[in-house]
Amino acid sequence: MRLLALPLLLLTAACAGTPKESVVMAPEPIEAAPPPAPVAGGATGPGYNVDANTGEVPNSSTVSQQVANPNEAGFQNYLAVTRERFLAKGITPATWNAAFNGVHLNMKSIGLTSGASGGMGRISTYLERVEPLVSKGRGAVATNRAALEAAARTTGVDPMAIAGIWGNETGYGAVLGNFYVVEALASLAYEGRRRAFFEDELLAALTLLQQGLVTRAELTGSYAGALGQVQFMPSNILKLGMDGDGDGERDLRGSLPDAFTSCGNYLRSHGWRTGEPTIAEARLPANFRWEQAGPDIQLTAAQWDAMGVSTIDGKRLSSLVPADQPVSILLPAGYKGIPIIAFENYRRFLDYNPSQAYAISVAQLGNRLAGSSDFRQSWPADLRGMTAASVKEMQTYLLRLGYDVTADGRFGDKTRRAVRAYQLAEGLPADGYPTDALLARLRGEPVS
Numbered sequence: 001m002r003l004l005a006l007p008l009l010l011l012t013a014a015c016a017g018t019p020k021e022s023v024v025m026a027p028e029p030i031e032a033a034p035p036p037a038p039v040a041g042g043a044t045g046p047g048y049n050v051d052a053n054t055g056e057v058p059n060s061s062t063v064s065q066q067v068a069n070p071n072e073a074g075f076q077n078y079l080a081v082t083r084e085r086f087l088a089k090g091i092t093p094a095t096w097n098a099a100f101n102g103v104h105l106n107m108k109s110i111g112l113t114s115g116a117s118g119g120m121g122r123i124s125t126y127l128e129r130v131e132p133l134v135s136k137g138r139g140a141v142a143t144n145r146a147a148l149e150a151a152a153r154t155t156g157v158d159p160m161a162i163a164g165i166w167g168n169e170t171g172y173g174a175v176l177g178n179f180y181v182v183e184a185l186a187s188l189a190y191e192g193r194r195r196a197f198f199e200d201e202l203l204a205a206l207t208l209l210q211q212g213l214v215t216r217a218e219l220t221g222s223y224a225g226a227l228g229q230v231q232f233m234p235s236n237i238l239k240l241g242m243d244g245d246g247d248g249e250r251d252l253r254g255s256l257p258d259a260f261t262s263c264g265n266y267l268r269s270h271g272w273r274t275g276e277p278t279i280a281e282a283r284l285p286a287n288f289r290w291e292q293a294g295p296d297i298q299l300t301a302a303q304w305d306a307m308g309v310s311t312i313d314g315k316r317l318s319s320l321v322p323a324d325q326p327v328s329i330l331l332p333a334g335y336k337g338i339p340i341i342a343f344e345n346y347r348r349f350l351d352y353n354p355s356q357a358y359a360i361s362v363a364q365l366g367n368r369l370a371g372s373s374d375f376r377q378s379w380p381a382d383l384r385g386m387t388a389a390s391v392k393e394m395q396t397y398l399l400r401l402g403y404d405v406t407a408d409g410r411f412g413d414k415t416r417r418a419v420r421a422y423q424l425a426e427g428l429p430a431d432g433y434p435t436d437a438l439l440a441r442l443r444g445e446p447v448s
């Protein structure tokens with residue numbers, strides 16, 4: 001995708017702490033995360049919807065409400081209102097003034113966060129990035145092995161899982177982002193679709209500043225406000241940031257031990273299971289029922305074993321994780337592509353960034369850095385996935401046929417289930433993976 005440096009920059013935005021409902025930052029996910037809450041009401045007219053008499057924002061400004069026409073005057077009005085609320089929450093005027101001196105509405109942040117959702121995204125985009133990150137990562141890992149292993153000892157998280165996140169988020173520290181995150185977060189909060197989320201992060205960023213944990217210059221990061229080597233949102237630095245090098249400070253930008261330990265701490269706090277794998281290439285039995293695949297379907301390791309599913313090396317799943325662990329089989333490119341076993345630890349990467357493609361990419365990079373060979377099965381030649389417009393058109397047809405979908409152009413679990421049901425009804429391989437050929441069938445075009 002895009003320019004060389006841009007993929008990393010886009011990836012950097014959607015990281016630690018991006019909640020599940022996020023769509024704004026998921027970079028070309030295989031399936032877009034669920035859509036944001038519907039915009040309530042919607043601002044009318046230009047600018048931020050502030051009552052002319054009272055200067056107050058209707059229904060409290062923390063209510064998500066998309067501003068129809070973001071502009072500088074509206075932004076400054078919004079800041080004036082927000083300032084008062086933040087001072088009531090303990091931010092000092094000095095902190096606020098220092099943080100907001102010279103801050104303007106950043107339309108680039110808004111554009112980048114709105115543009116990266118819908119459609120199916122491309123697993124290929126991620127997979128193409130894995131191999132270069134493997135070769136680059138070998139050097140980065142060798143140089144920093146002691147710090148990675150120390151972080152692993154402290155947190156119980158696989159050091160190569162941490163390296164996989166480090167590589168994917170910032171190219172091993174090469175691309176940390178150059179947005180002033182106070183400006184980015186304030187702009188995104190003002191824009192309104194996810195106001196409460198970005199206001200919380202803005203408050204956290206100002207708290208970091210006020211507590212002297214960062215300088216203003218150090219609040220430089222992604223267009224969506226993520227910071228440092230492993231791209232933590234400010235609230236996660238406060239909650240989960242750790243001092244890995246023992247100097248008493250949590251410096252996730254300048255200190256790799258701090259960044260690695262914090263990253264491990266994030267994964268641990270979300271339920272990382274020490275010593276267990278994340279993903280493995282699957283070998284499926286000839287009679288595998290495609291409708292059992294998908295991130296929304298979990299069977300126990302023992303159940304998959306009983307069906308004859310194994311790793312590509314022939315290992316039983318219950319030899320790798322407890323027999324009762326819920327496990328999914330993923331088909332990131334449909335039944336013609338490579339089947340992947342996704343264990344519980346895989347889901348910790350989704351906690352970091354709710355994009356299946358992202359999580360597969362991180363997991364595979366970690367596996368490769370740990371010495372695994374590349375996938376042995378092959379991907380289909382065309383890995384493009386559908387555009388948002390095509391997904392929307394497909395959803396419209398499915399809706400007309402009575403399937404439970406929303407015609408929003410986003411490919412999530414609901415659409416996956418509808419596609420699967422349609423495929424079953426039509427006697428097609430029910431992998432829940434829509435293609436342009438499926439859309440052609442729905443249109444009534446001749447099926448090749």
Ligand SMILES: [Ca+2]
Nearest residue numbers: 243245249258
């Ligand atoms: Ca430190």
